[in-house]
Structure formats: C-alpha cells, structure tokens
Amino acid sequence: MAAEIIDGKAFAASVREKVGAQVATLVQDHGLTPGLAVVLLGDDPASQVYVRNKGKQTREVGMHSVEHRLPESTSEEDLLKLIDALNNDPAIHGILVQLPLPEHLNSDLVINAIDPAKDVDGFHISNVGLLGTGQKSMVPCTPLGCLMMLRDYHGSLSGLNAVVVGRSNIVGKPMAQLLLGDSCTVTIAHSRTKDLPSVVRGADIVIAAVGRPQMIPGAWIKPGATVIDVGINRIPKEDGKTRLVGDVEFDSAVEVAGAITPVPGGVGPMTIACLLANTLTACCRANGLPEPEGLTA
Numbered sequence: 001m002a003a004e005i006i007d008g009k010a011f012a013a014s015v016r017e018k019v020g021a022q023v024a025t026l027v028q029d030h031g032l033t034p035g036l037a038v039v040l041l042g043d044d045p046a047s048q049v050y051v052r053n054k055g056k057q058t059r060e061v062g063m064h065s066v067e068h069r070l071p072e073s074t075s076e077e078d079l080l081k082l083i084d085a086l087n088n089d090p091a092i093h094g095i096l097v098q099l100p101l102p103e104h105l106n107s108d109l110v111i112n113a114i115d116p117a118k119d120v121d122g123f124h125i126s127n128v129g130l131l132g133t134g135q136k137s138m139v140p141c142t143p144l145g146c147l148m149m150l151r152d153y154h155g156s157l158s159g160l161n162a163v164v165v166g167r168s169n170i171v172g173k174p175m176a177q178l179l180l181g182d183s184c185t186v187t188i189a190h191s192r193t194k195d196l197p198s199v200v201r202g203a204d205i206v207i208a209a210v211g212r213p214q215m216i217p218g219a220w221i222k223p224g225a226t227v228i229d230v231g232i233n234r235i236p237k238e239d240g241k242t243r244l245v246g247d248v249e250f251d252s253a254v255e256v257a258g259a260i261t262p263v264p265g266g267v268g269p270m271t272i273a274c275l276l277a278n279t280l281t282a283c284c285r286a287n288g289l290p291e292p293e294g295l296t297a
C-alpha cells in the first residue's frame with residue numbers, strides 16, 4: 001500500500017487563509033496592519049525566488065511587506081544599522097534576514113541584533129532559550145510547519161519515536177525541541193551517527209533535514225512510518241535543466257511509509273505560511289492582543 005501524501009501546498013493555503021482572516025480583523029477592529037521586513041544580501045538566484053514568494057504571499061494576506069536587497073559586500077556596521085532601524089520602526093512587526101549570510105559577516109551577531117519580539121525566524125538566542133525551556137517564544141518557521149502537519153495527521157504525537165536527521169540551528173535542533181514538547185521520544189542523528197539506517201528504522205516519525213539529495217531510501221523506513229522531508233536540493237535533469245528533490249528517495253519511501261511529504265509541495269510552502277503566521281503573532285503580542293488561534297506551537 002502506497003503512503004498517504006501529505007499535501008503541504010494545500011495545508012499552507014489553509015494556514016494563509018486563517019492568517020488572512022485574522023489580519024482583516026486586526027485592520028478592521030484595531031487599525032493595525034502586521035508588517036514584515038525581509039533582508040537579502042547578494043544575488044543568489046534561489047534566495048531571490050524565496051524572497052519574491054515571501055513578498056507576494058505577505059501582500060496576499062493583507063500584510064505590509066518591505067524588502068531590503070543589499071549588495072553582497074555590505075558591511076556588518078551597515079547591516080546592523082538597518083536592523084536597528086527596523087527594530088525601531090512601529091510599522092514592522094517581523095524581521096527576517098535571509099541566511100546564509102556572506103562569509104565576512106558574523107551571522108550570530110547579526111541575528112542576535114534583531115529585537116527578539118520581531119524575530120519571526122525564531123533564531124535569536126532568547127527565542128532559542130525560551131523554546132528549550134518550554135516558554136512562549138517565536139518558533140522557527142520550518143519546524144513549526146512540520147509540527148503542524150504532524151499534529152494534523154496523527155492527532156497526538158505522545159510516545160511516538162521520532163528521529164530527526166540533521167542538527168542545524170535552523171531546522172534539526174528546534175524540530176527536536178518541538179517534538180519533545182509534544183512528548184515524542186526524540187533521537188537526533190547527524191554525520192557522525194553510527195549505523196544511520198538502523199536508527200531511522202526505529203522511527204515512527206522521520207524528519208529528514210540533511211541537504212543531501214535522496215539520501216534516505218525506502219529500505220531504511222519502518223513500514224507505516226510518517227516521513228517529513230525538509231530537504232530542498234536542486235539536481236540536474238537529463239534535458240540540462242534542474243529539478244527539486246528532497247533528502248528522501250521519494251519513489252522507494254512512498255511504498256513503505258504510512259504518510260510522506262513530497263518535494264516540492266511539502267515543507268517548503270508551509271515554511272512561508274508559518275512566517276506569515278509568526279508575523280501575525282508578533283503583531284498581536286506587540287499590541288497586547290490575544291494570540292492568533294491555531295497558528296502557534
């Protein structure tokens with residue numbers, strides 16, 4: 001029996017619809033328009049596509065959207081000045097600095113310069129600490145999107161064995177924290193893990209966040225497991241063009257898994273939808289209004 005395909009694109013559209021409805025209420029009842037600023041350094045084509053999609057979808061849900069495209073050579077001082085201005089701009093409730101930053105910049109320093117209340121990526125050390133101690137925080141968008149899909153599919157995650165492959169600060173670690181928060185038994189695997197296939201085989205939930213095209217084959221997956229593929233990898237096609245694939249070998253995994261997210265159309269669209277949800281949450285918190293419903297962790 002082939003797995004159920006978890007439709008991240010449709011799920012993301014439903015999240016955006018909820019965000020849009022709550023934005024409309026904010027505008028009508030409180031005269032407030034949530035605002036998101038995205039900062040992009042350099043001209044990496046893939047990053048440009050994401051930034052364009054973010055801007056378009058931000059406007060579609062009725063939010064205020066600002067893009068700052070700066071040259072690759074921008075100095076740390078100038079970038080910190082821009083962040084300071086955005087921190088102090090009352091029309092901006094969310095700030096996202098697109099990663100990775102050029103090598104000459106210290107990304108920890110830059111991220112920690114963002115007002116934690118406006119850190120809609122959830123990467124600031126305060127938000128990381130709040131999440132790790134189970135307190136209210138801004139939750140990183142990609143793991144939040146994965147959690148929403150898992151909760152929707154499973155109902156309760158309590159007691160399930162979850163394996164997160166990858167330990168980055170932006171995906172693997174926060175994903176593990178969220179799963180722990182929902183009472184999964186969590187294993188974090190990485191490049192030094194011994195016998196990864198057997199670690200993955202023990203999982204009811206597999207989160208693949210490695211950045212290696214199609215690395216996890218169906219043969220590693222426990223029959224019936226839920227597979228969330230975070231990987232976004234561009235590989236060459238026979239016709240000279242490229243296509244997107246995940247970190248999971250979809251064709252073999254779909255035959256074994258109980259449910260699986262495709263690439264494209266899985267985690268990616270949910271990431272952007274959660275960015276909009278976080279911006280709405282930040283705007284509500286900044287104005288002492290109740291948290292948006294069904295959009296936080």
Ligand SMILES: NC(=O)C1=CN([C@@H]2O[C@H](COP(=O)(O)OP(=O)(O)OC[C@H]3O[C@@H](n4cnc5c(N)ncnc54)[C@H](OP(=O)(O)O)[C@@H]3O)[C@@H](O)[C@H]2O)C=CC1
Binds near residue numbers: 142167170190211268
């Ligand atoms: N869909 C979305 O919205 C998003 C998708 N992504 C995608 O997710 C993927 C991961 O991103 P990110 O977390 O930033 O990546 P990083 O490169 O920061 O981290 C990759 C992790 O994978 C581990 N790893 C590498 N090789 C292996 C291996 N052979 N076996 C086991 N583990 C391994 C690394 O281990 P170690 O620490 O030991 O080096 C590391 O912890 C990428 O494809 C990226 O494009 C990222 C963000 C958002």
Ligand SMILES: Nc1nc(=O)c2c([nH]1)NC[C@@H]1CN(c3ccc(C(=O)N[C@@H](CCC(=O)O)C(=O)O)cc3)C=[N+]21
Binds near residue numbers: 049271
């Ligand atoms: N500060 C910061 N925050 C991020 O959240 C962040 C970042 N930097 N740097 C880059 C990664 C990557 N990322 C993606 C978002 C959406 C899609 C997405 O929408 N993907 C579509 C396909 C898009 C396409 O066709 O290229 C899909 O999977 O269906 C993918 C990847 C966010 N990231």
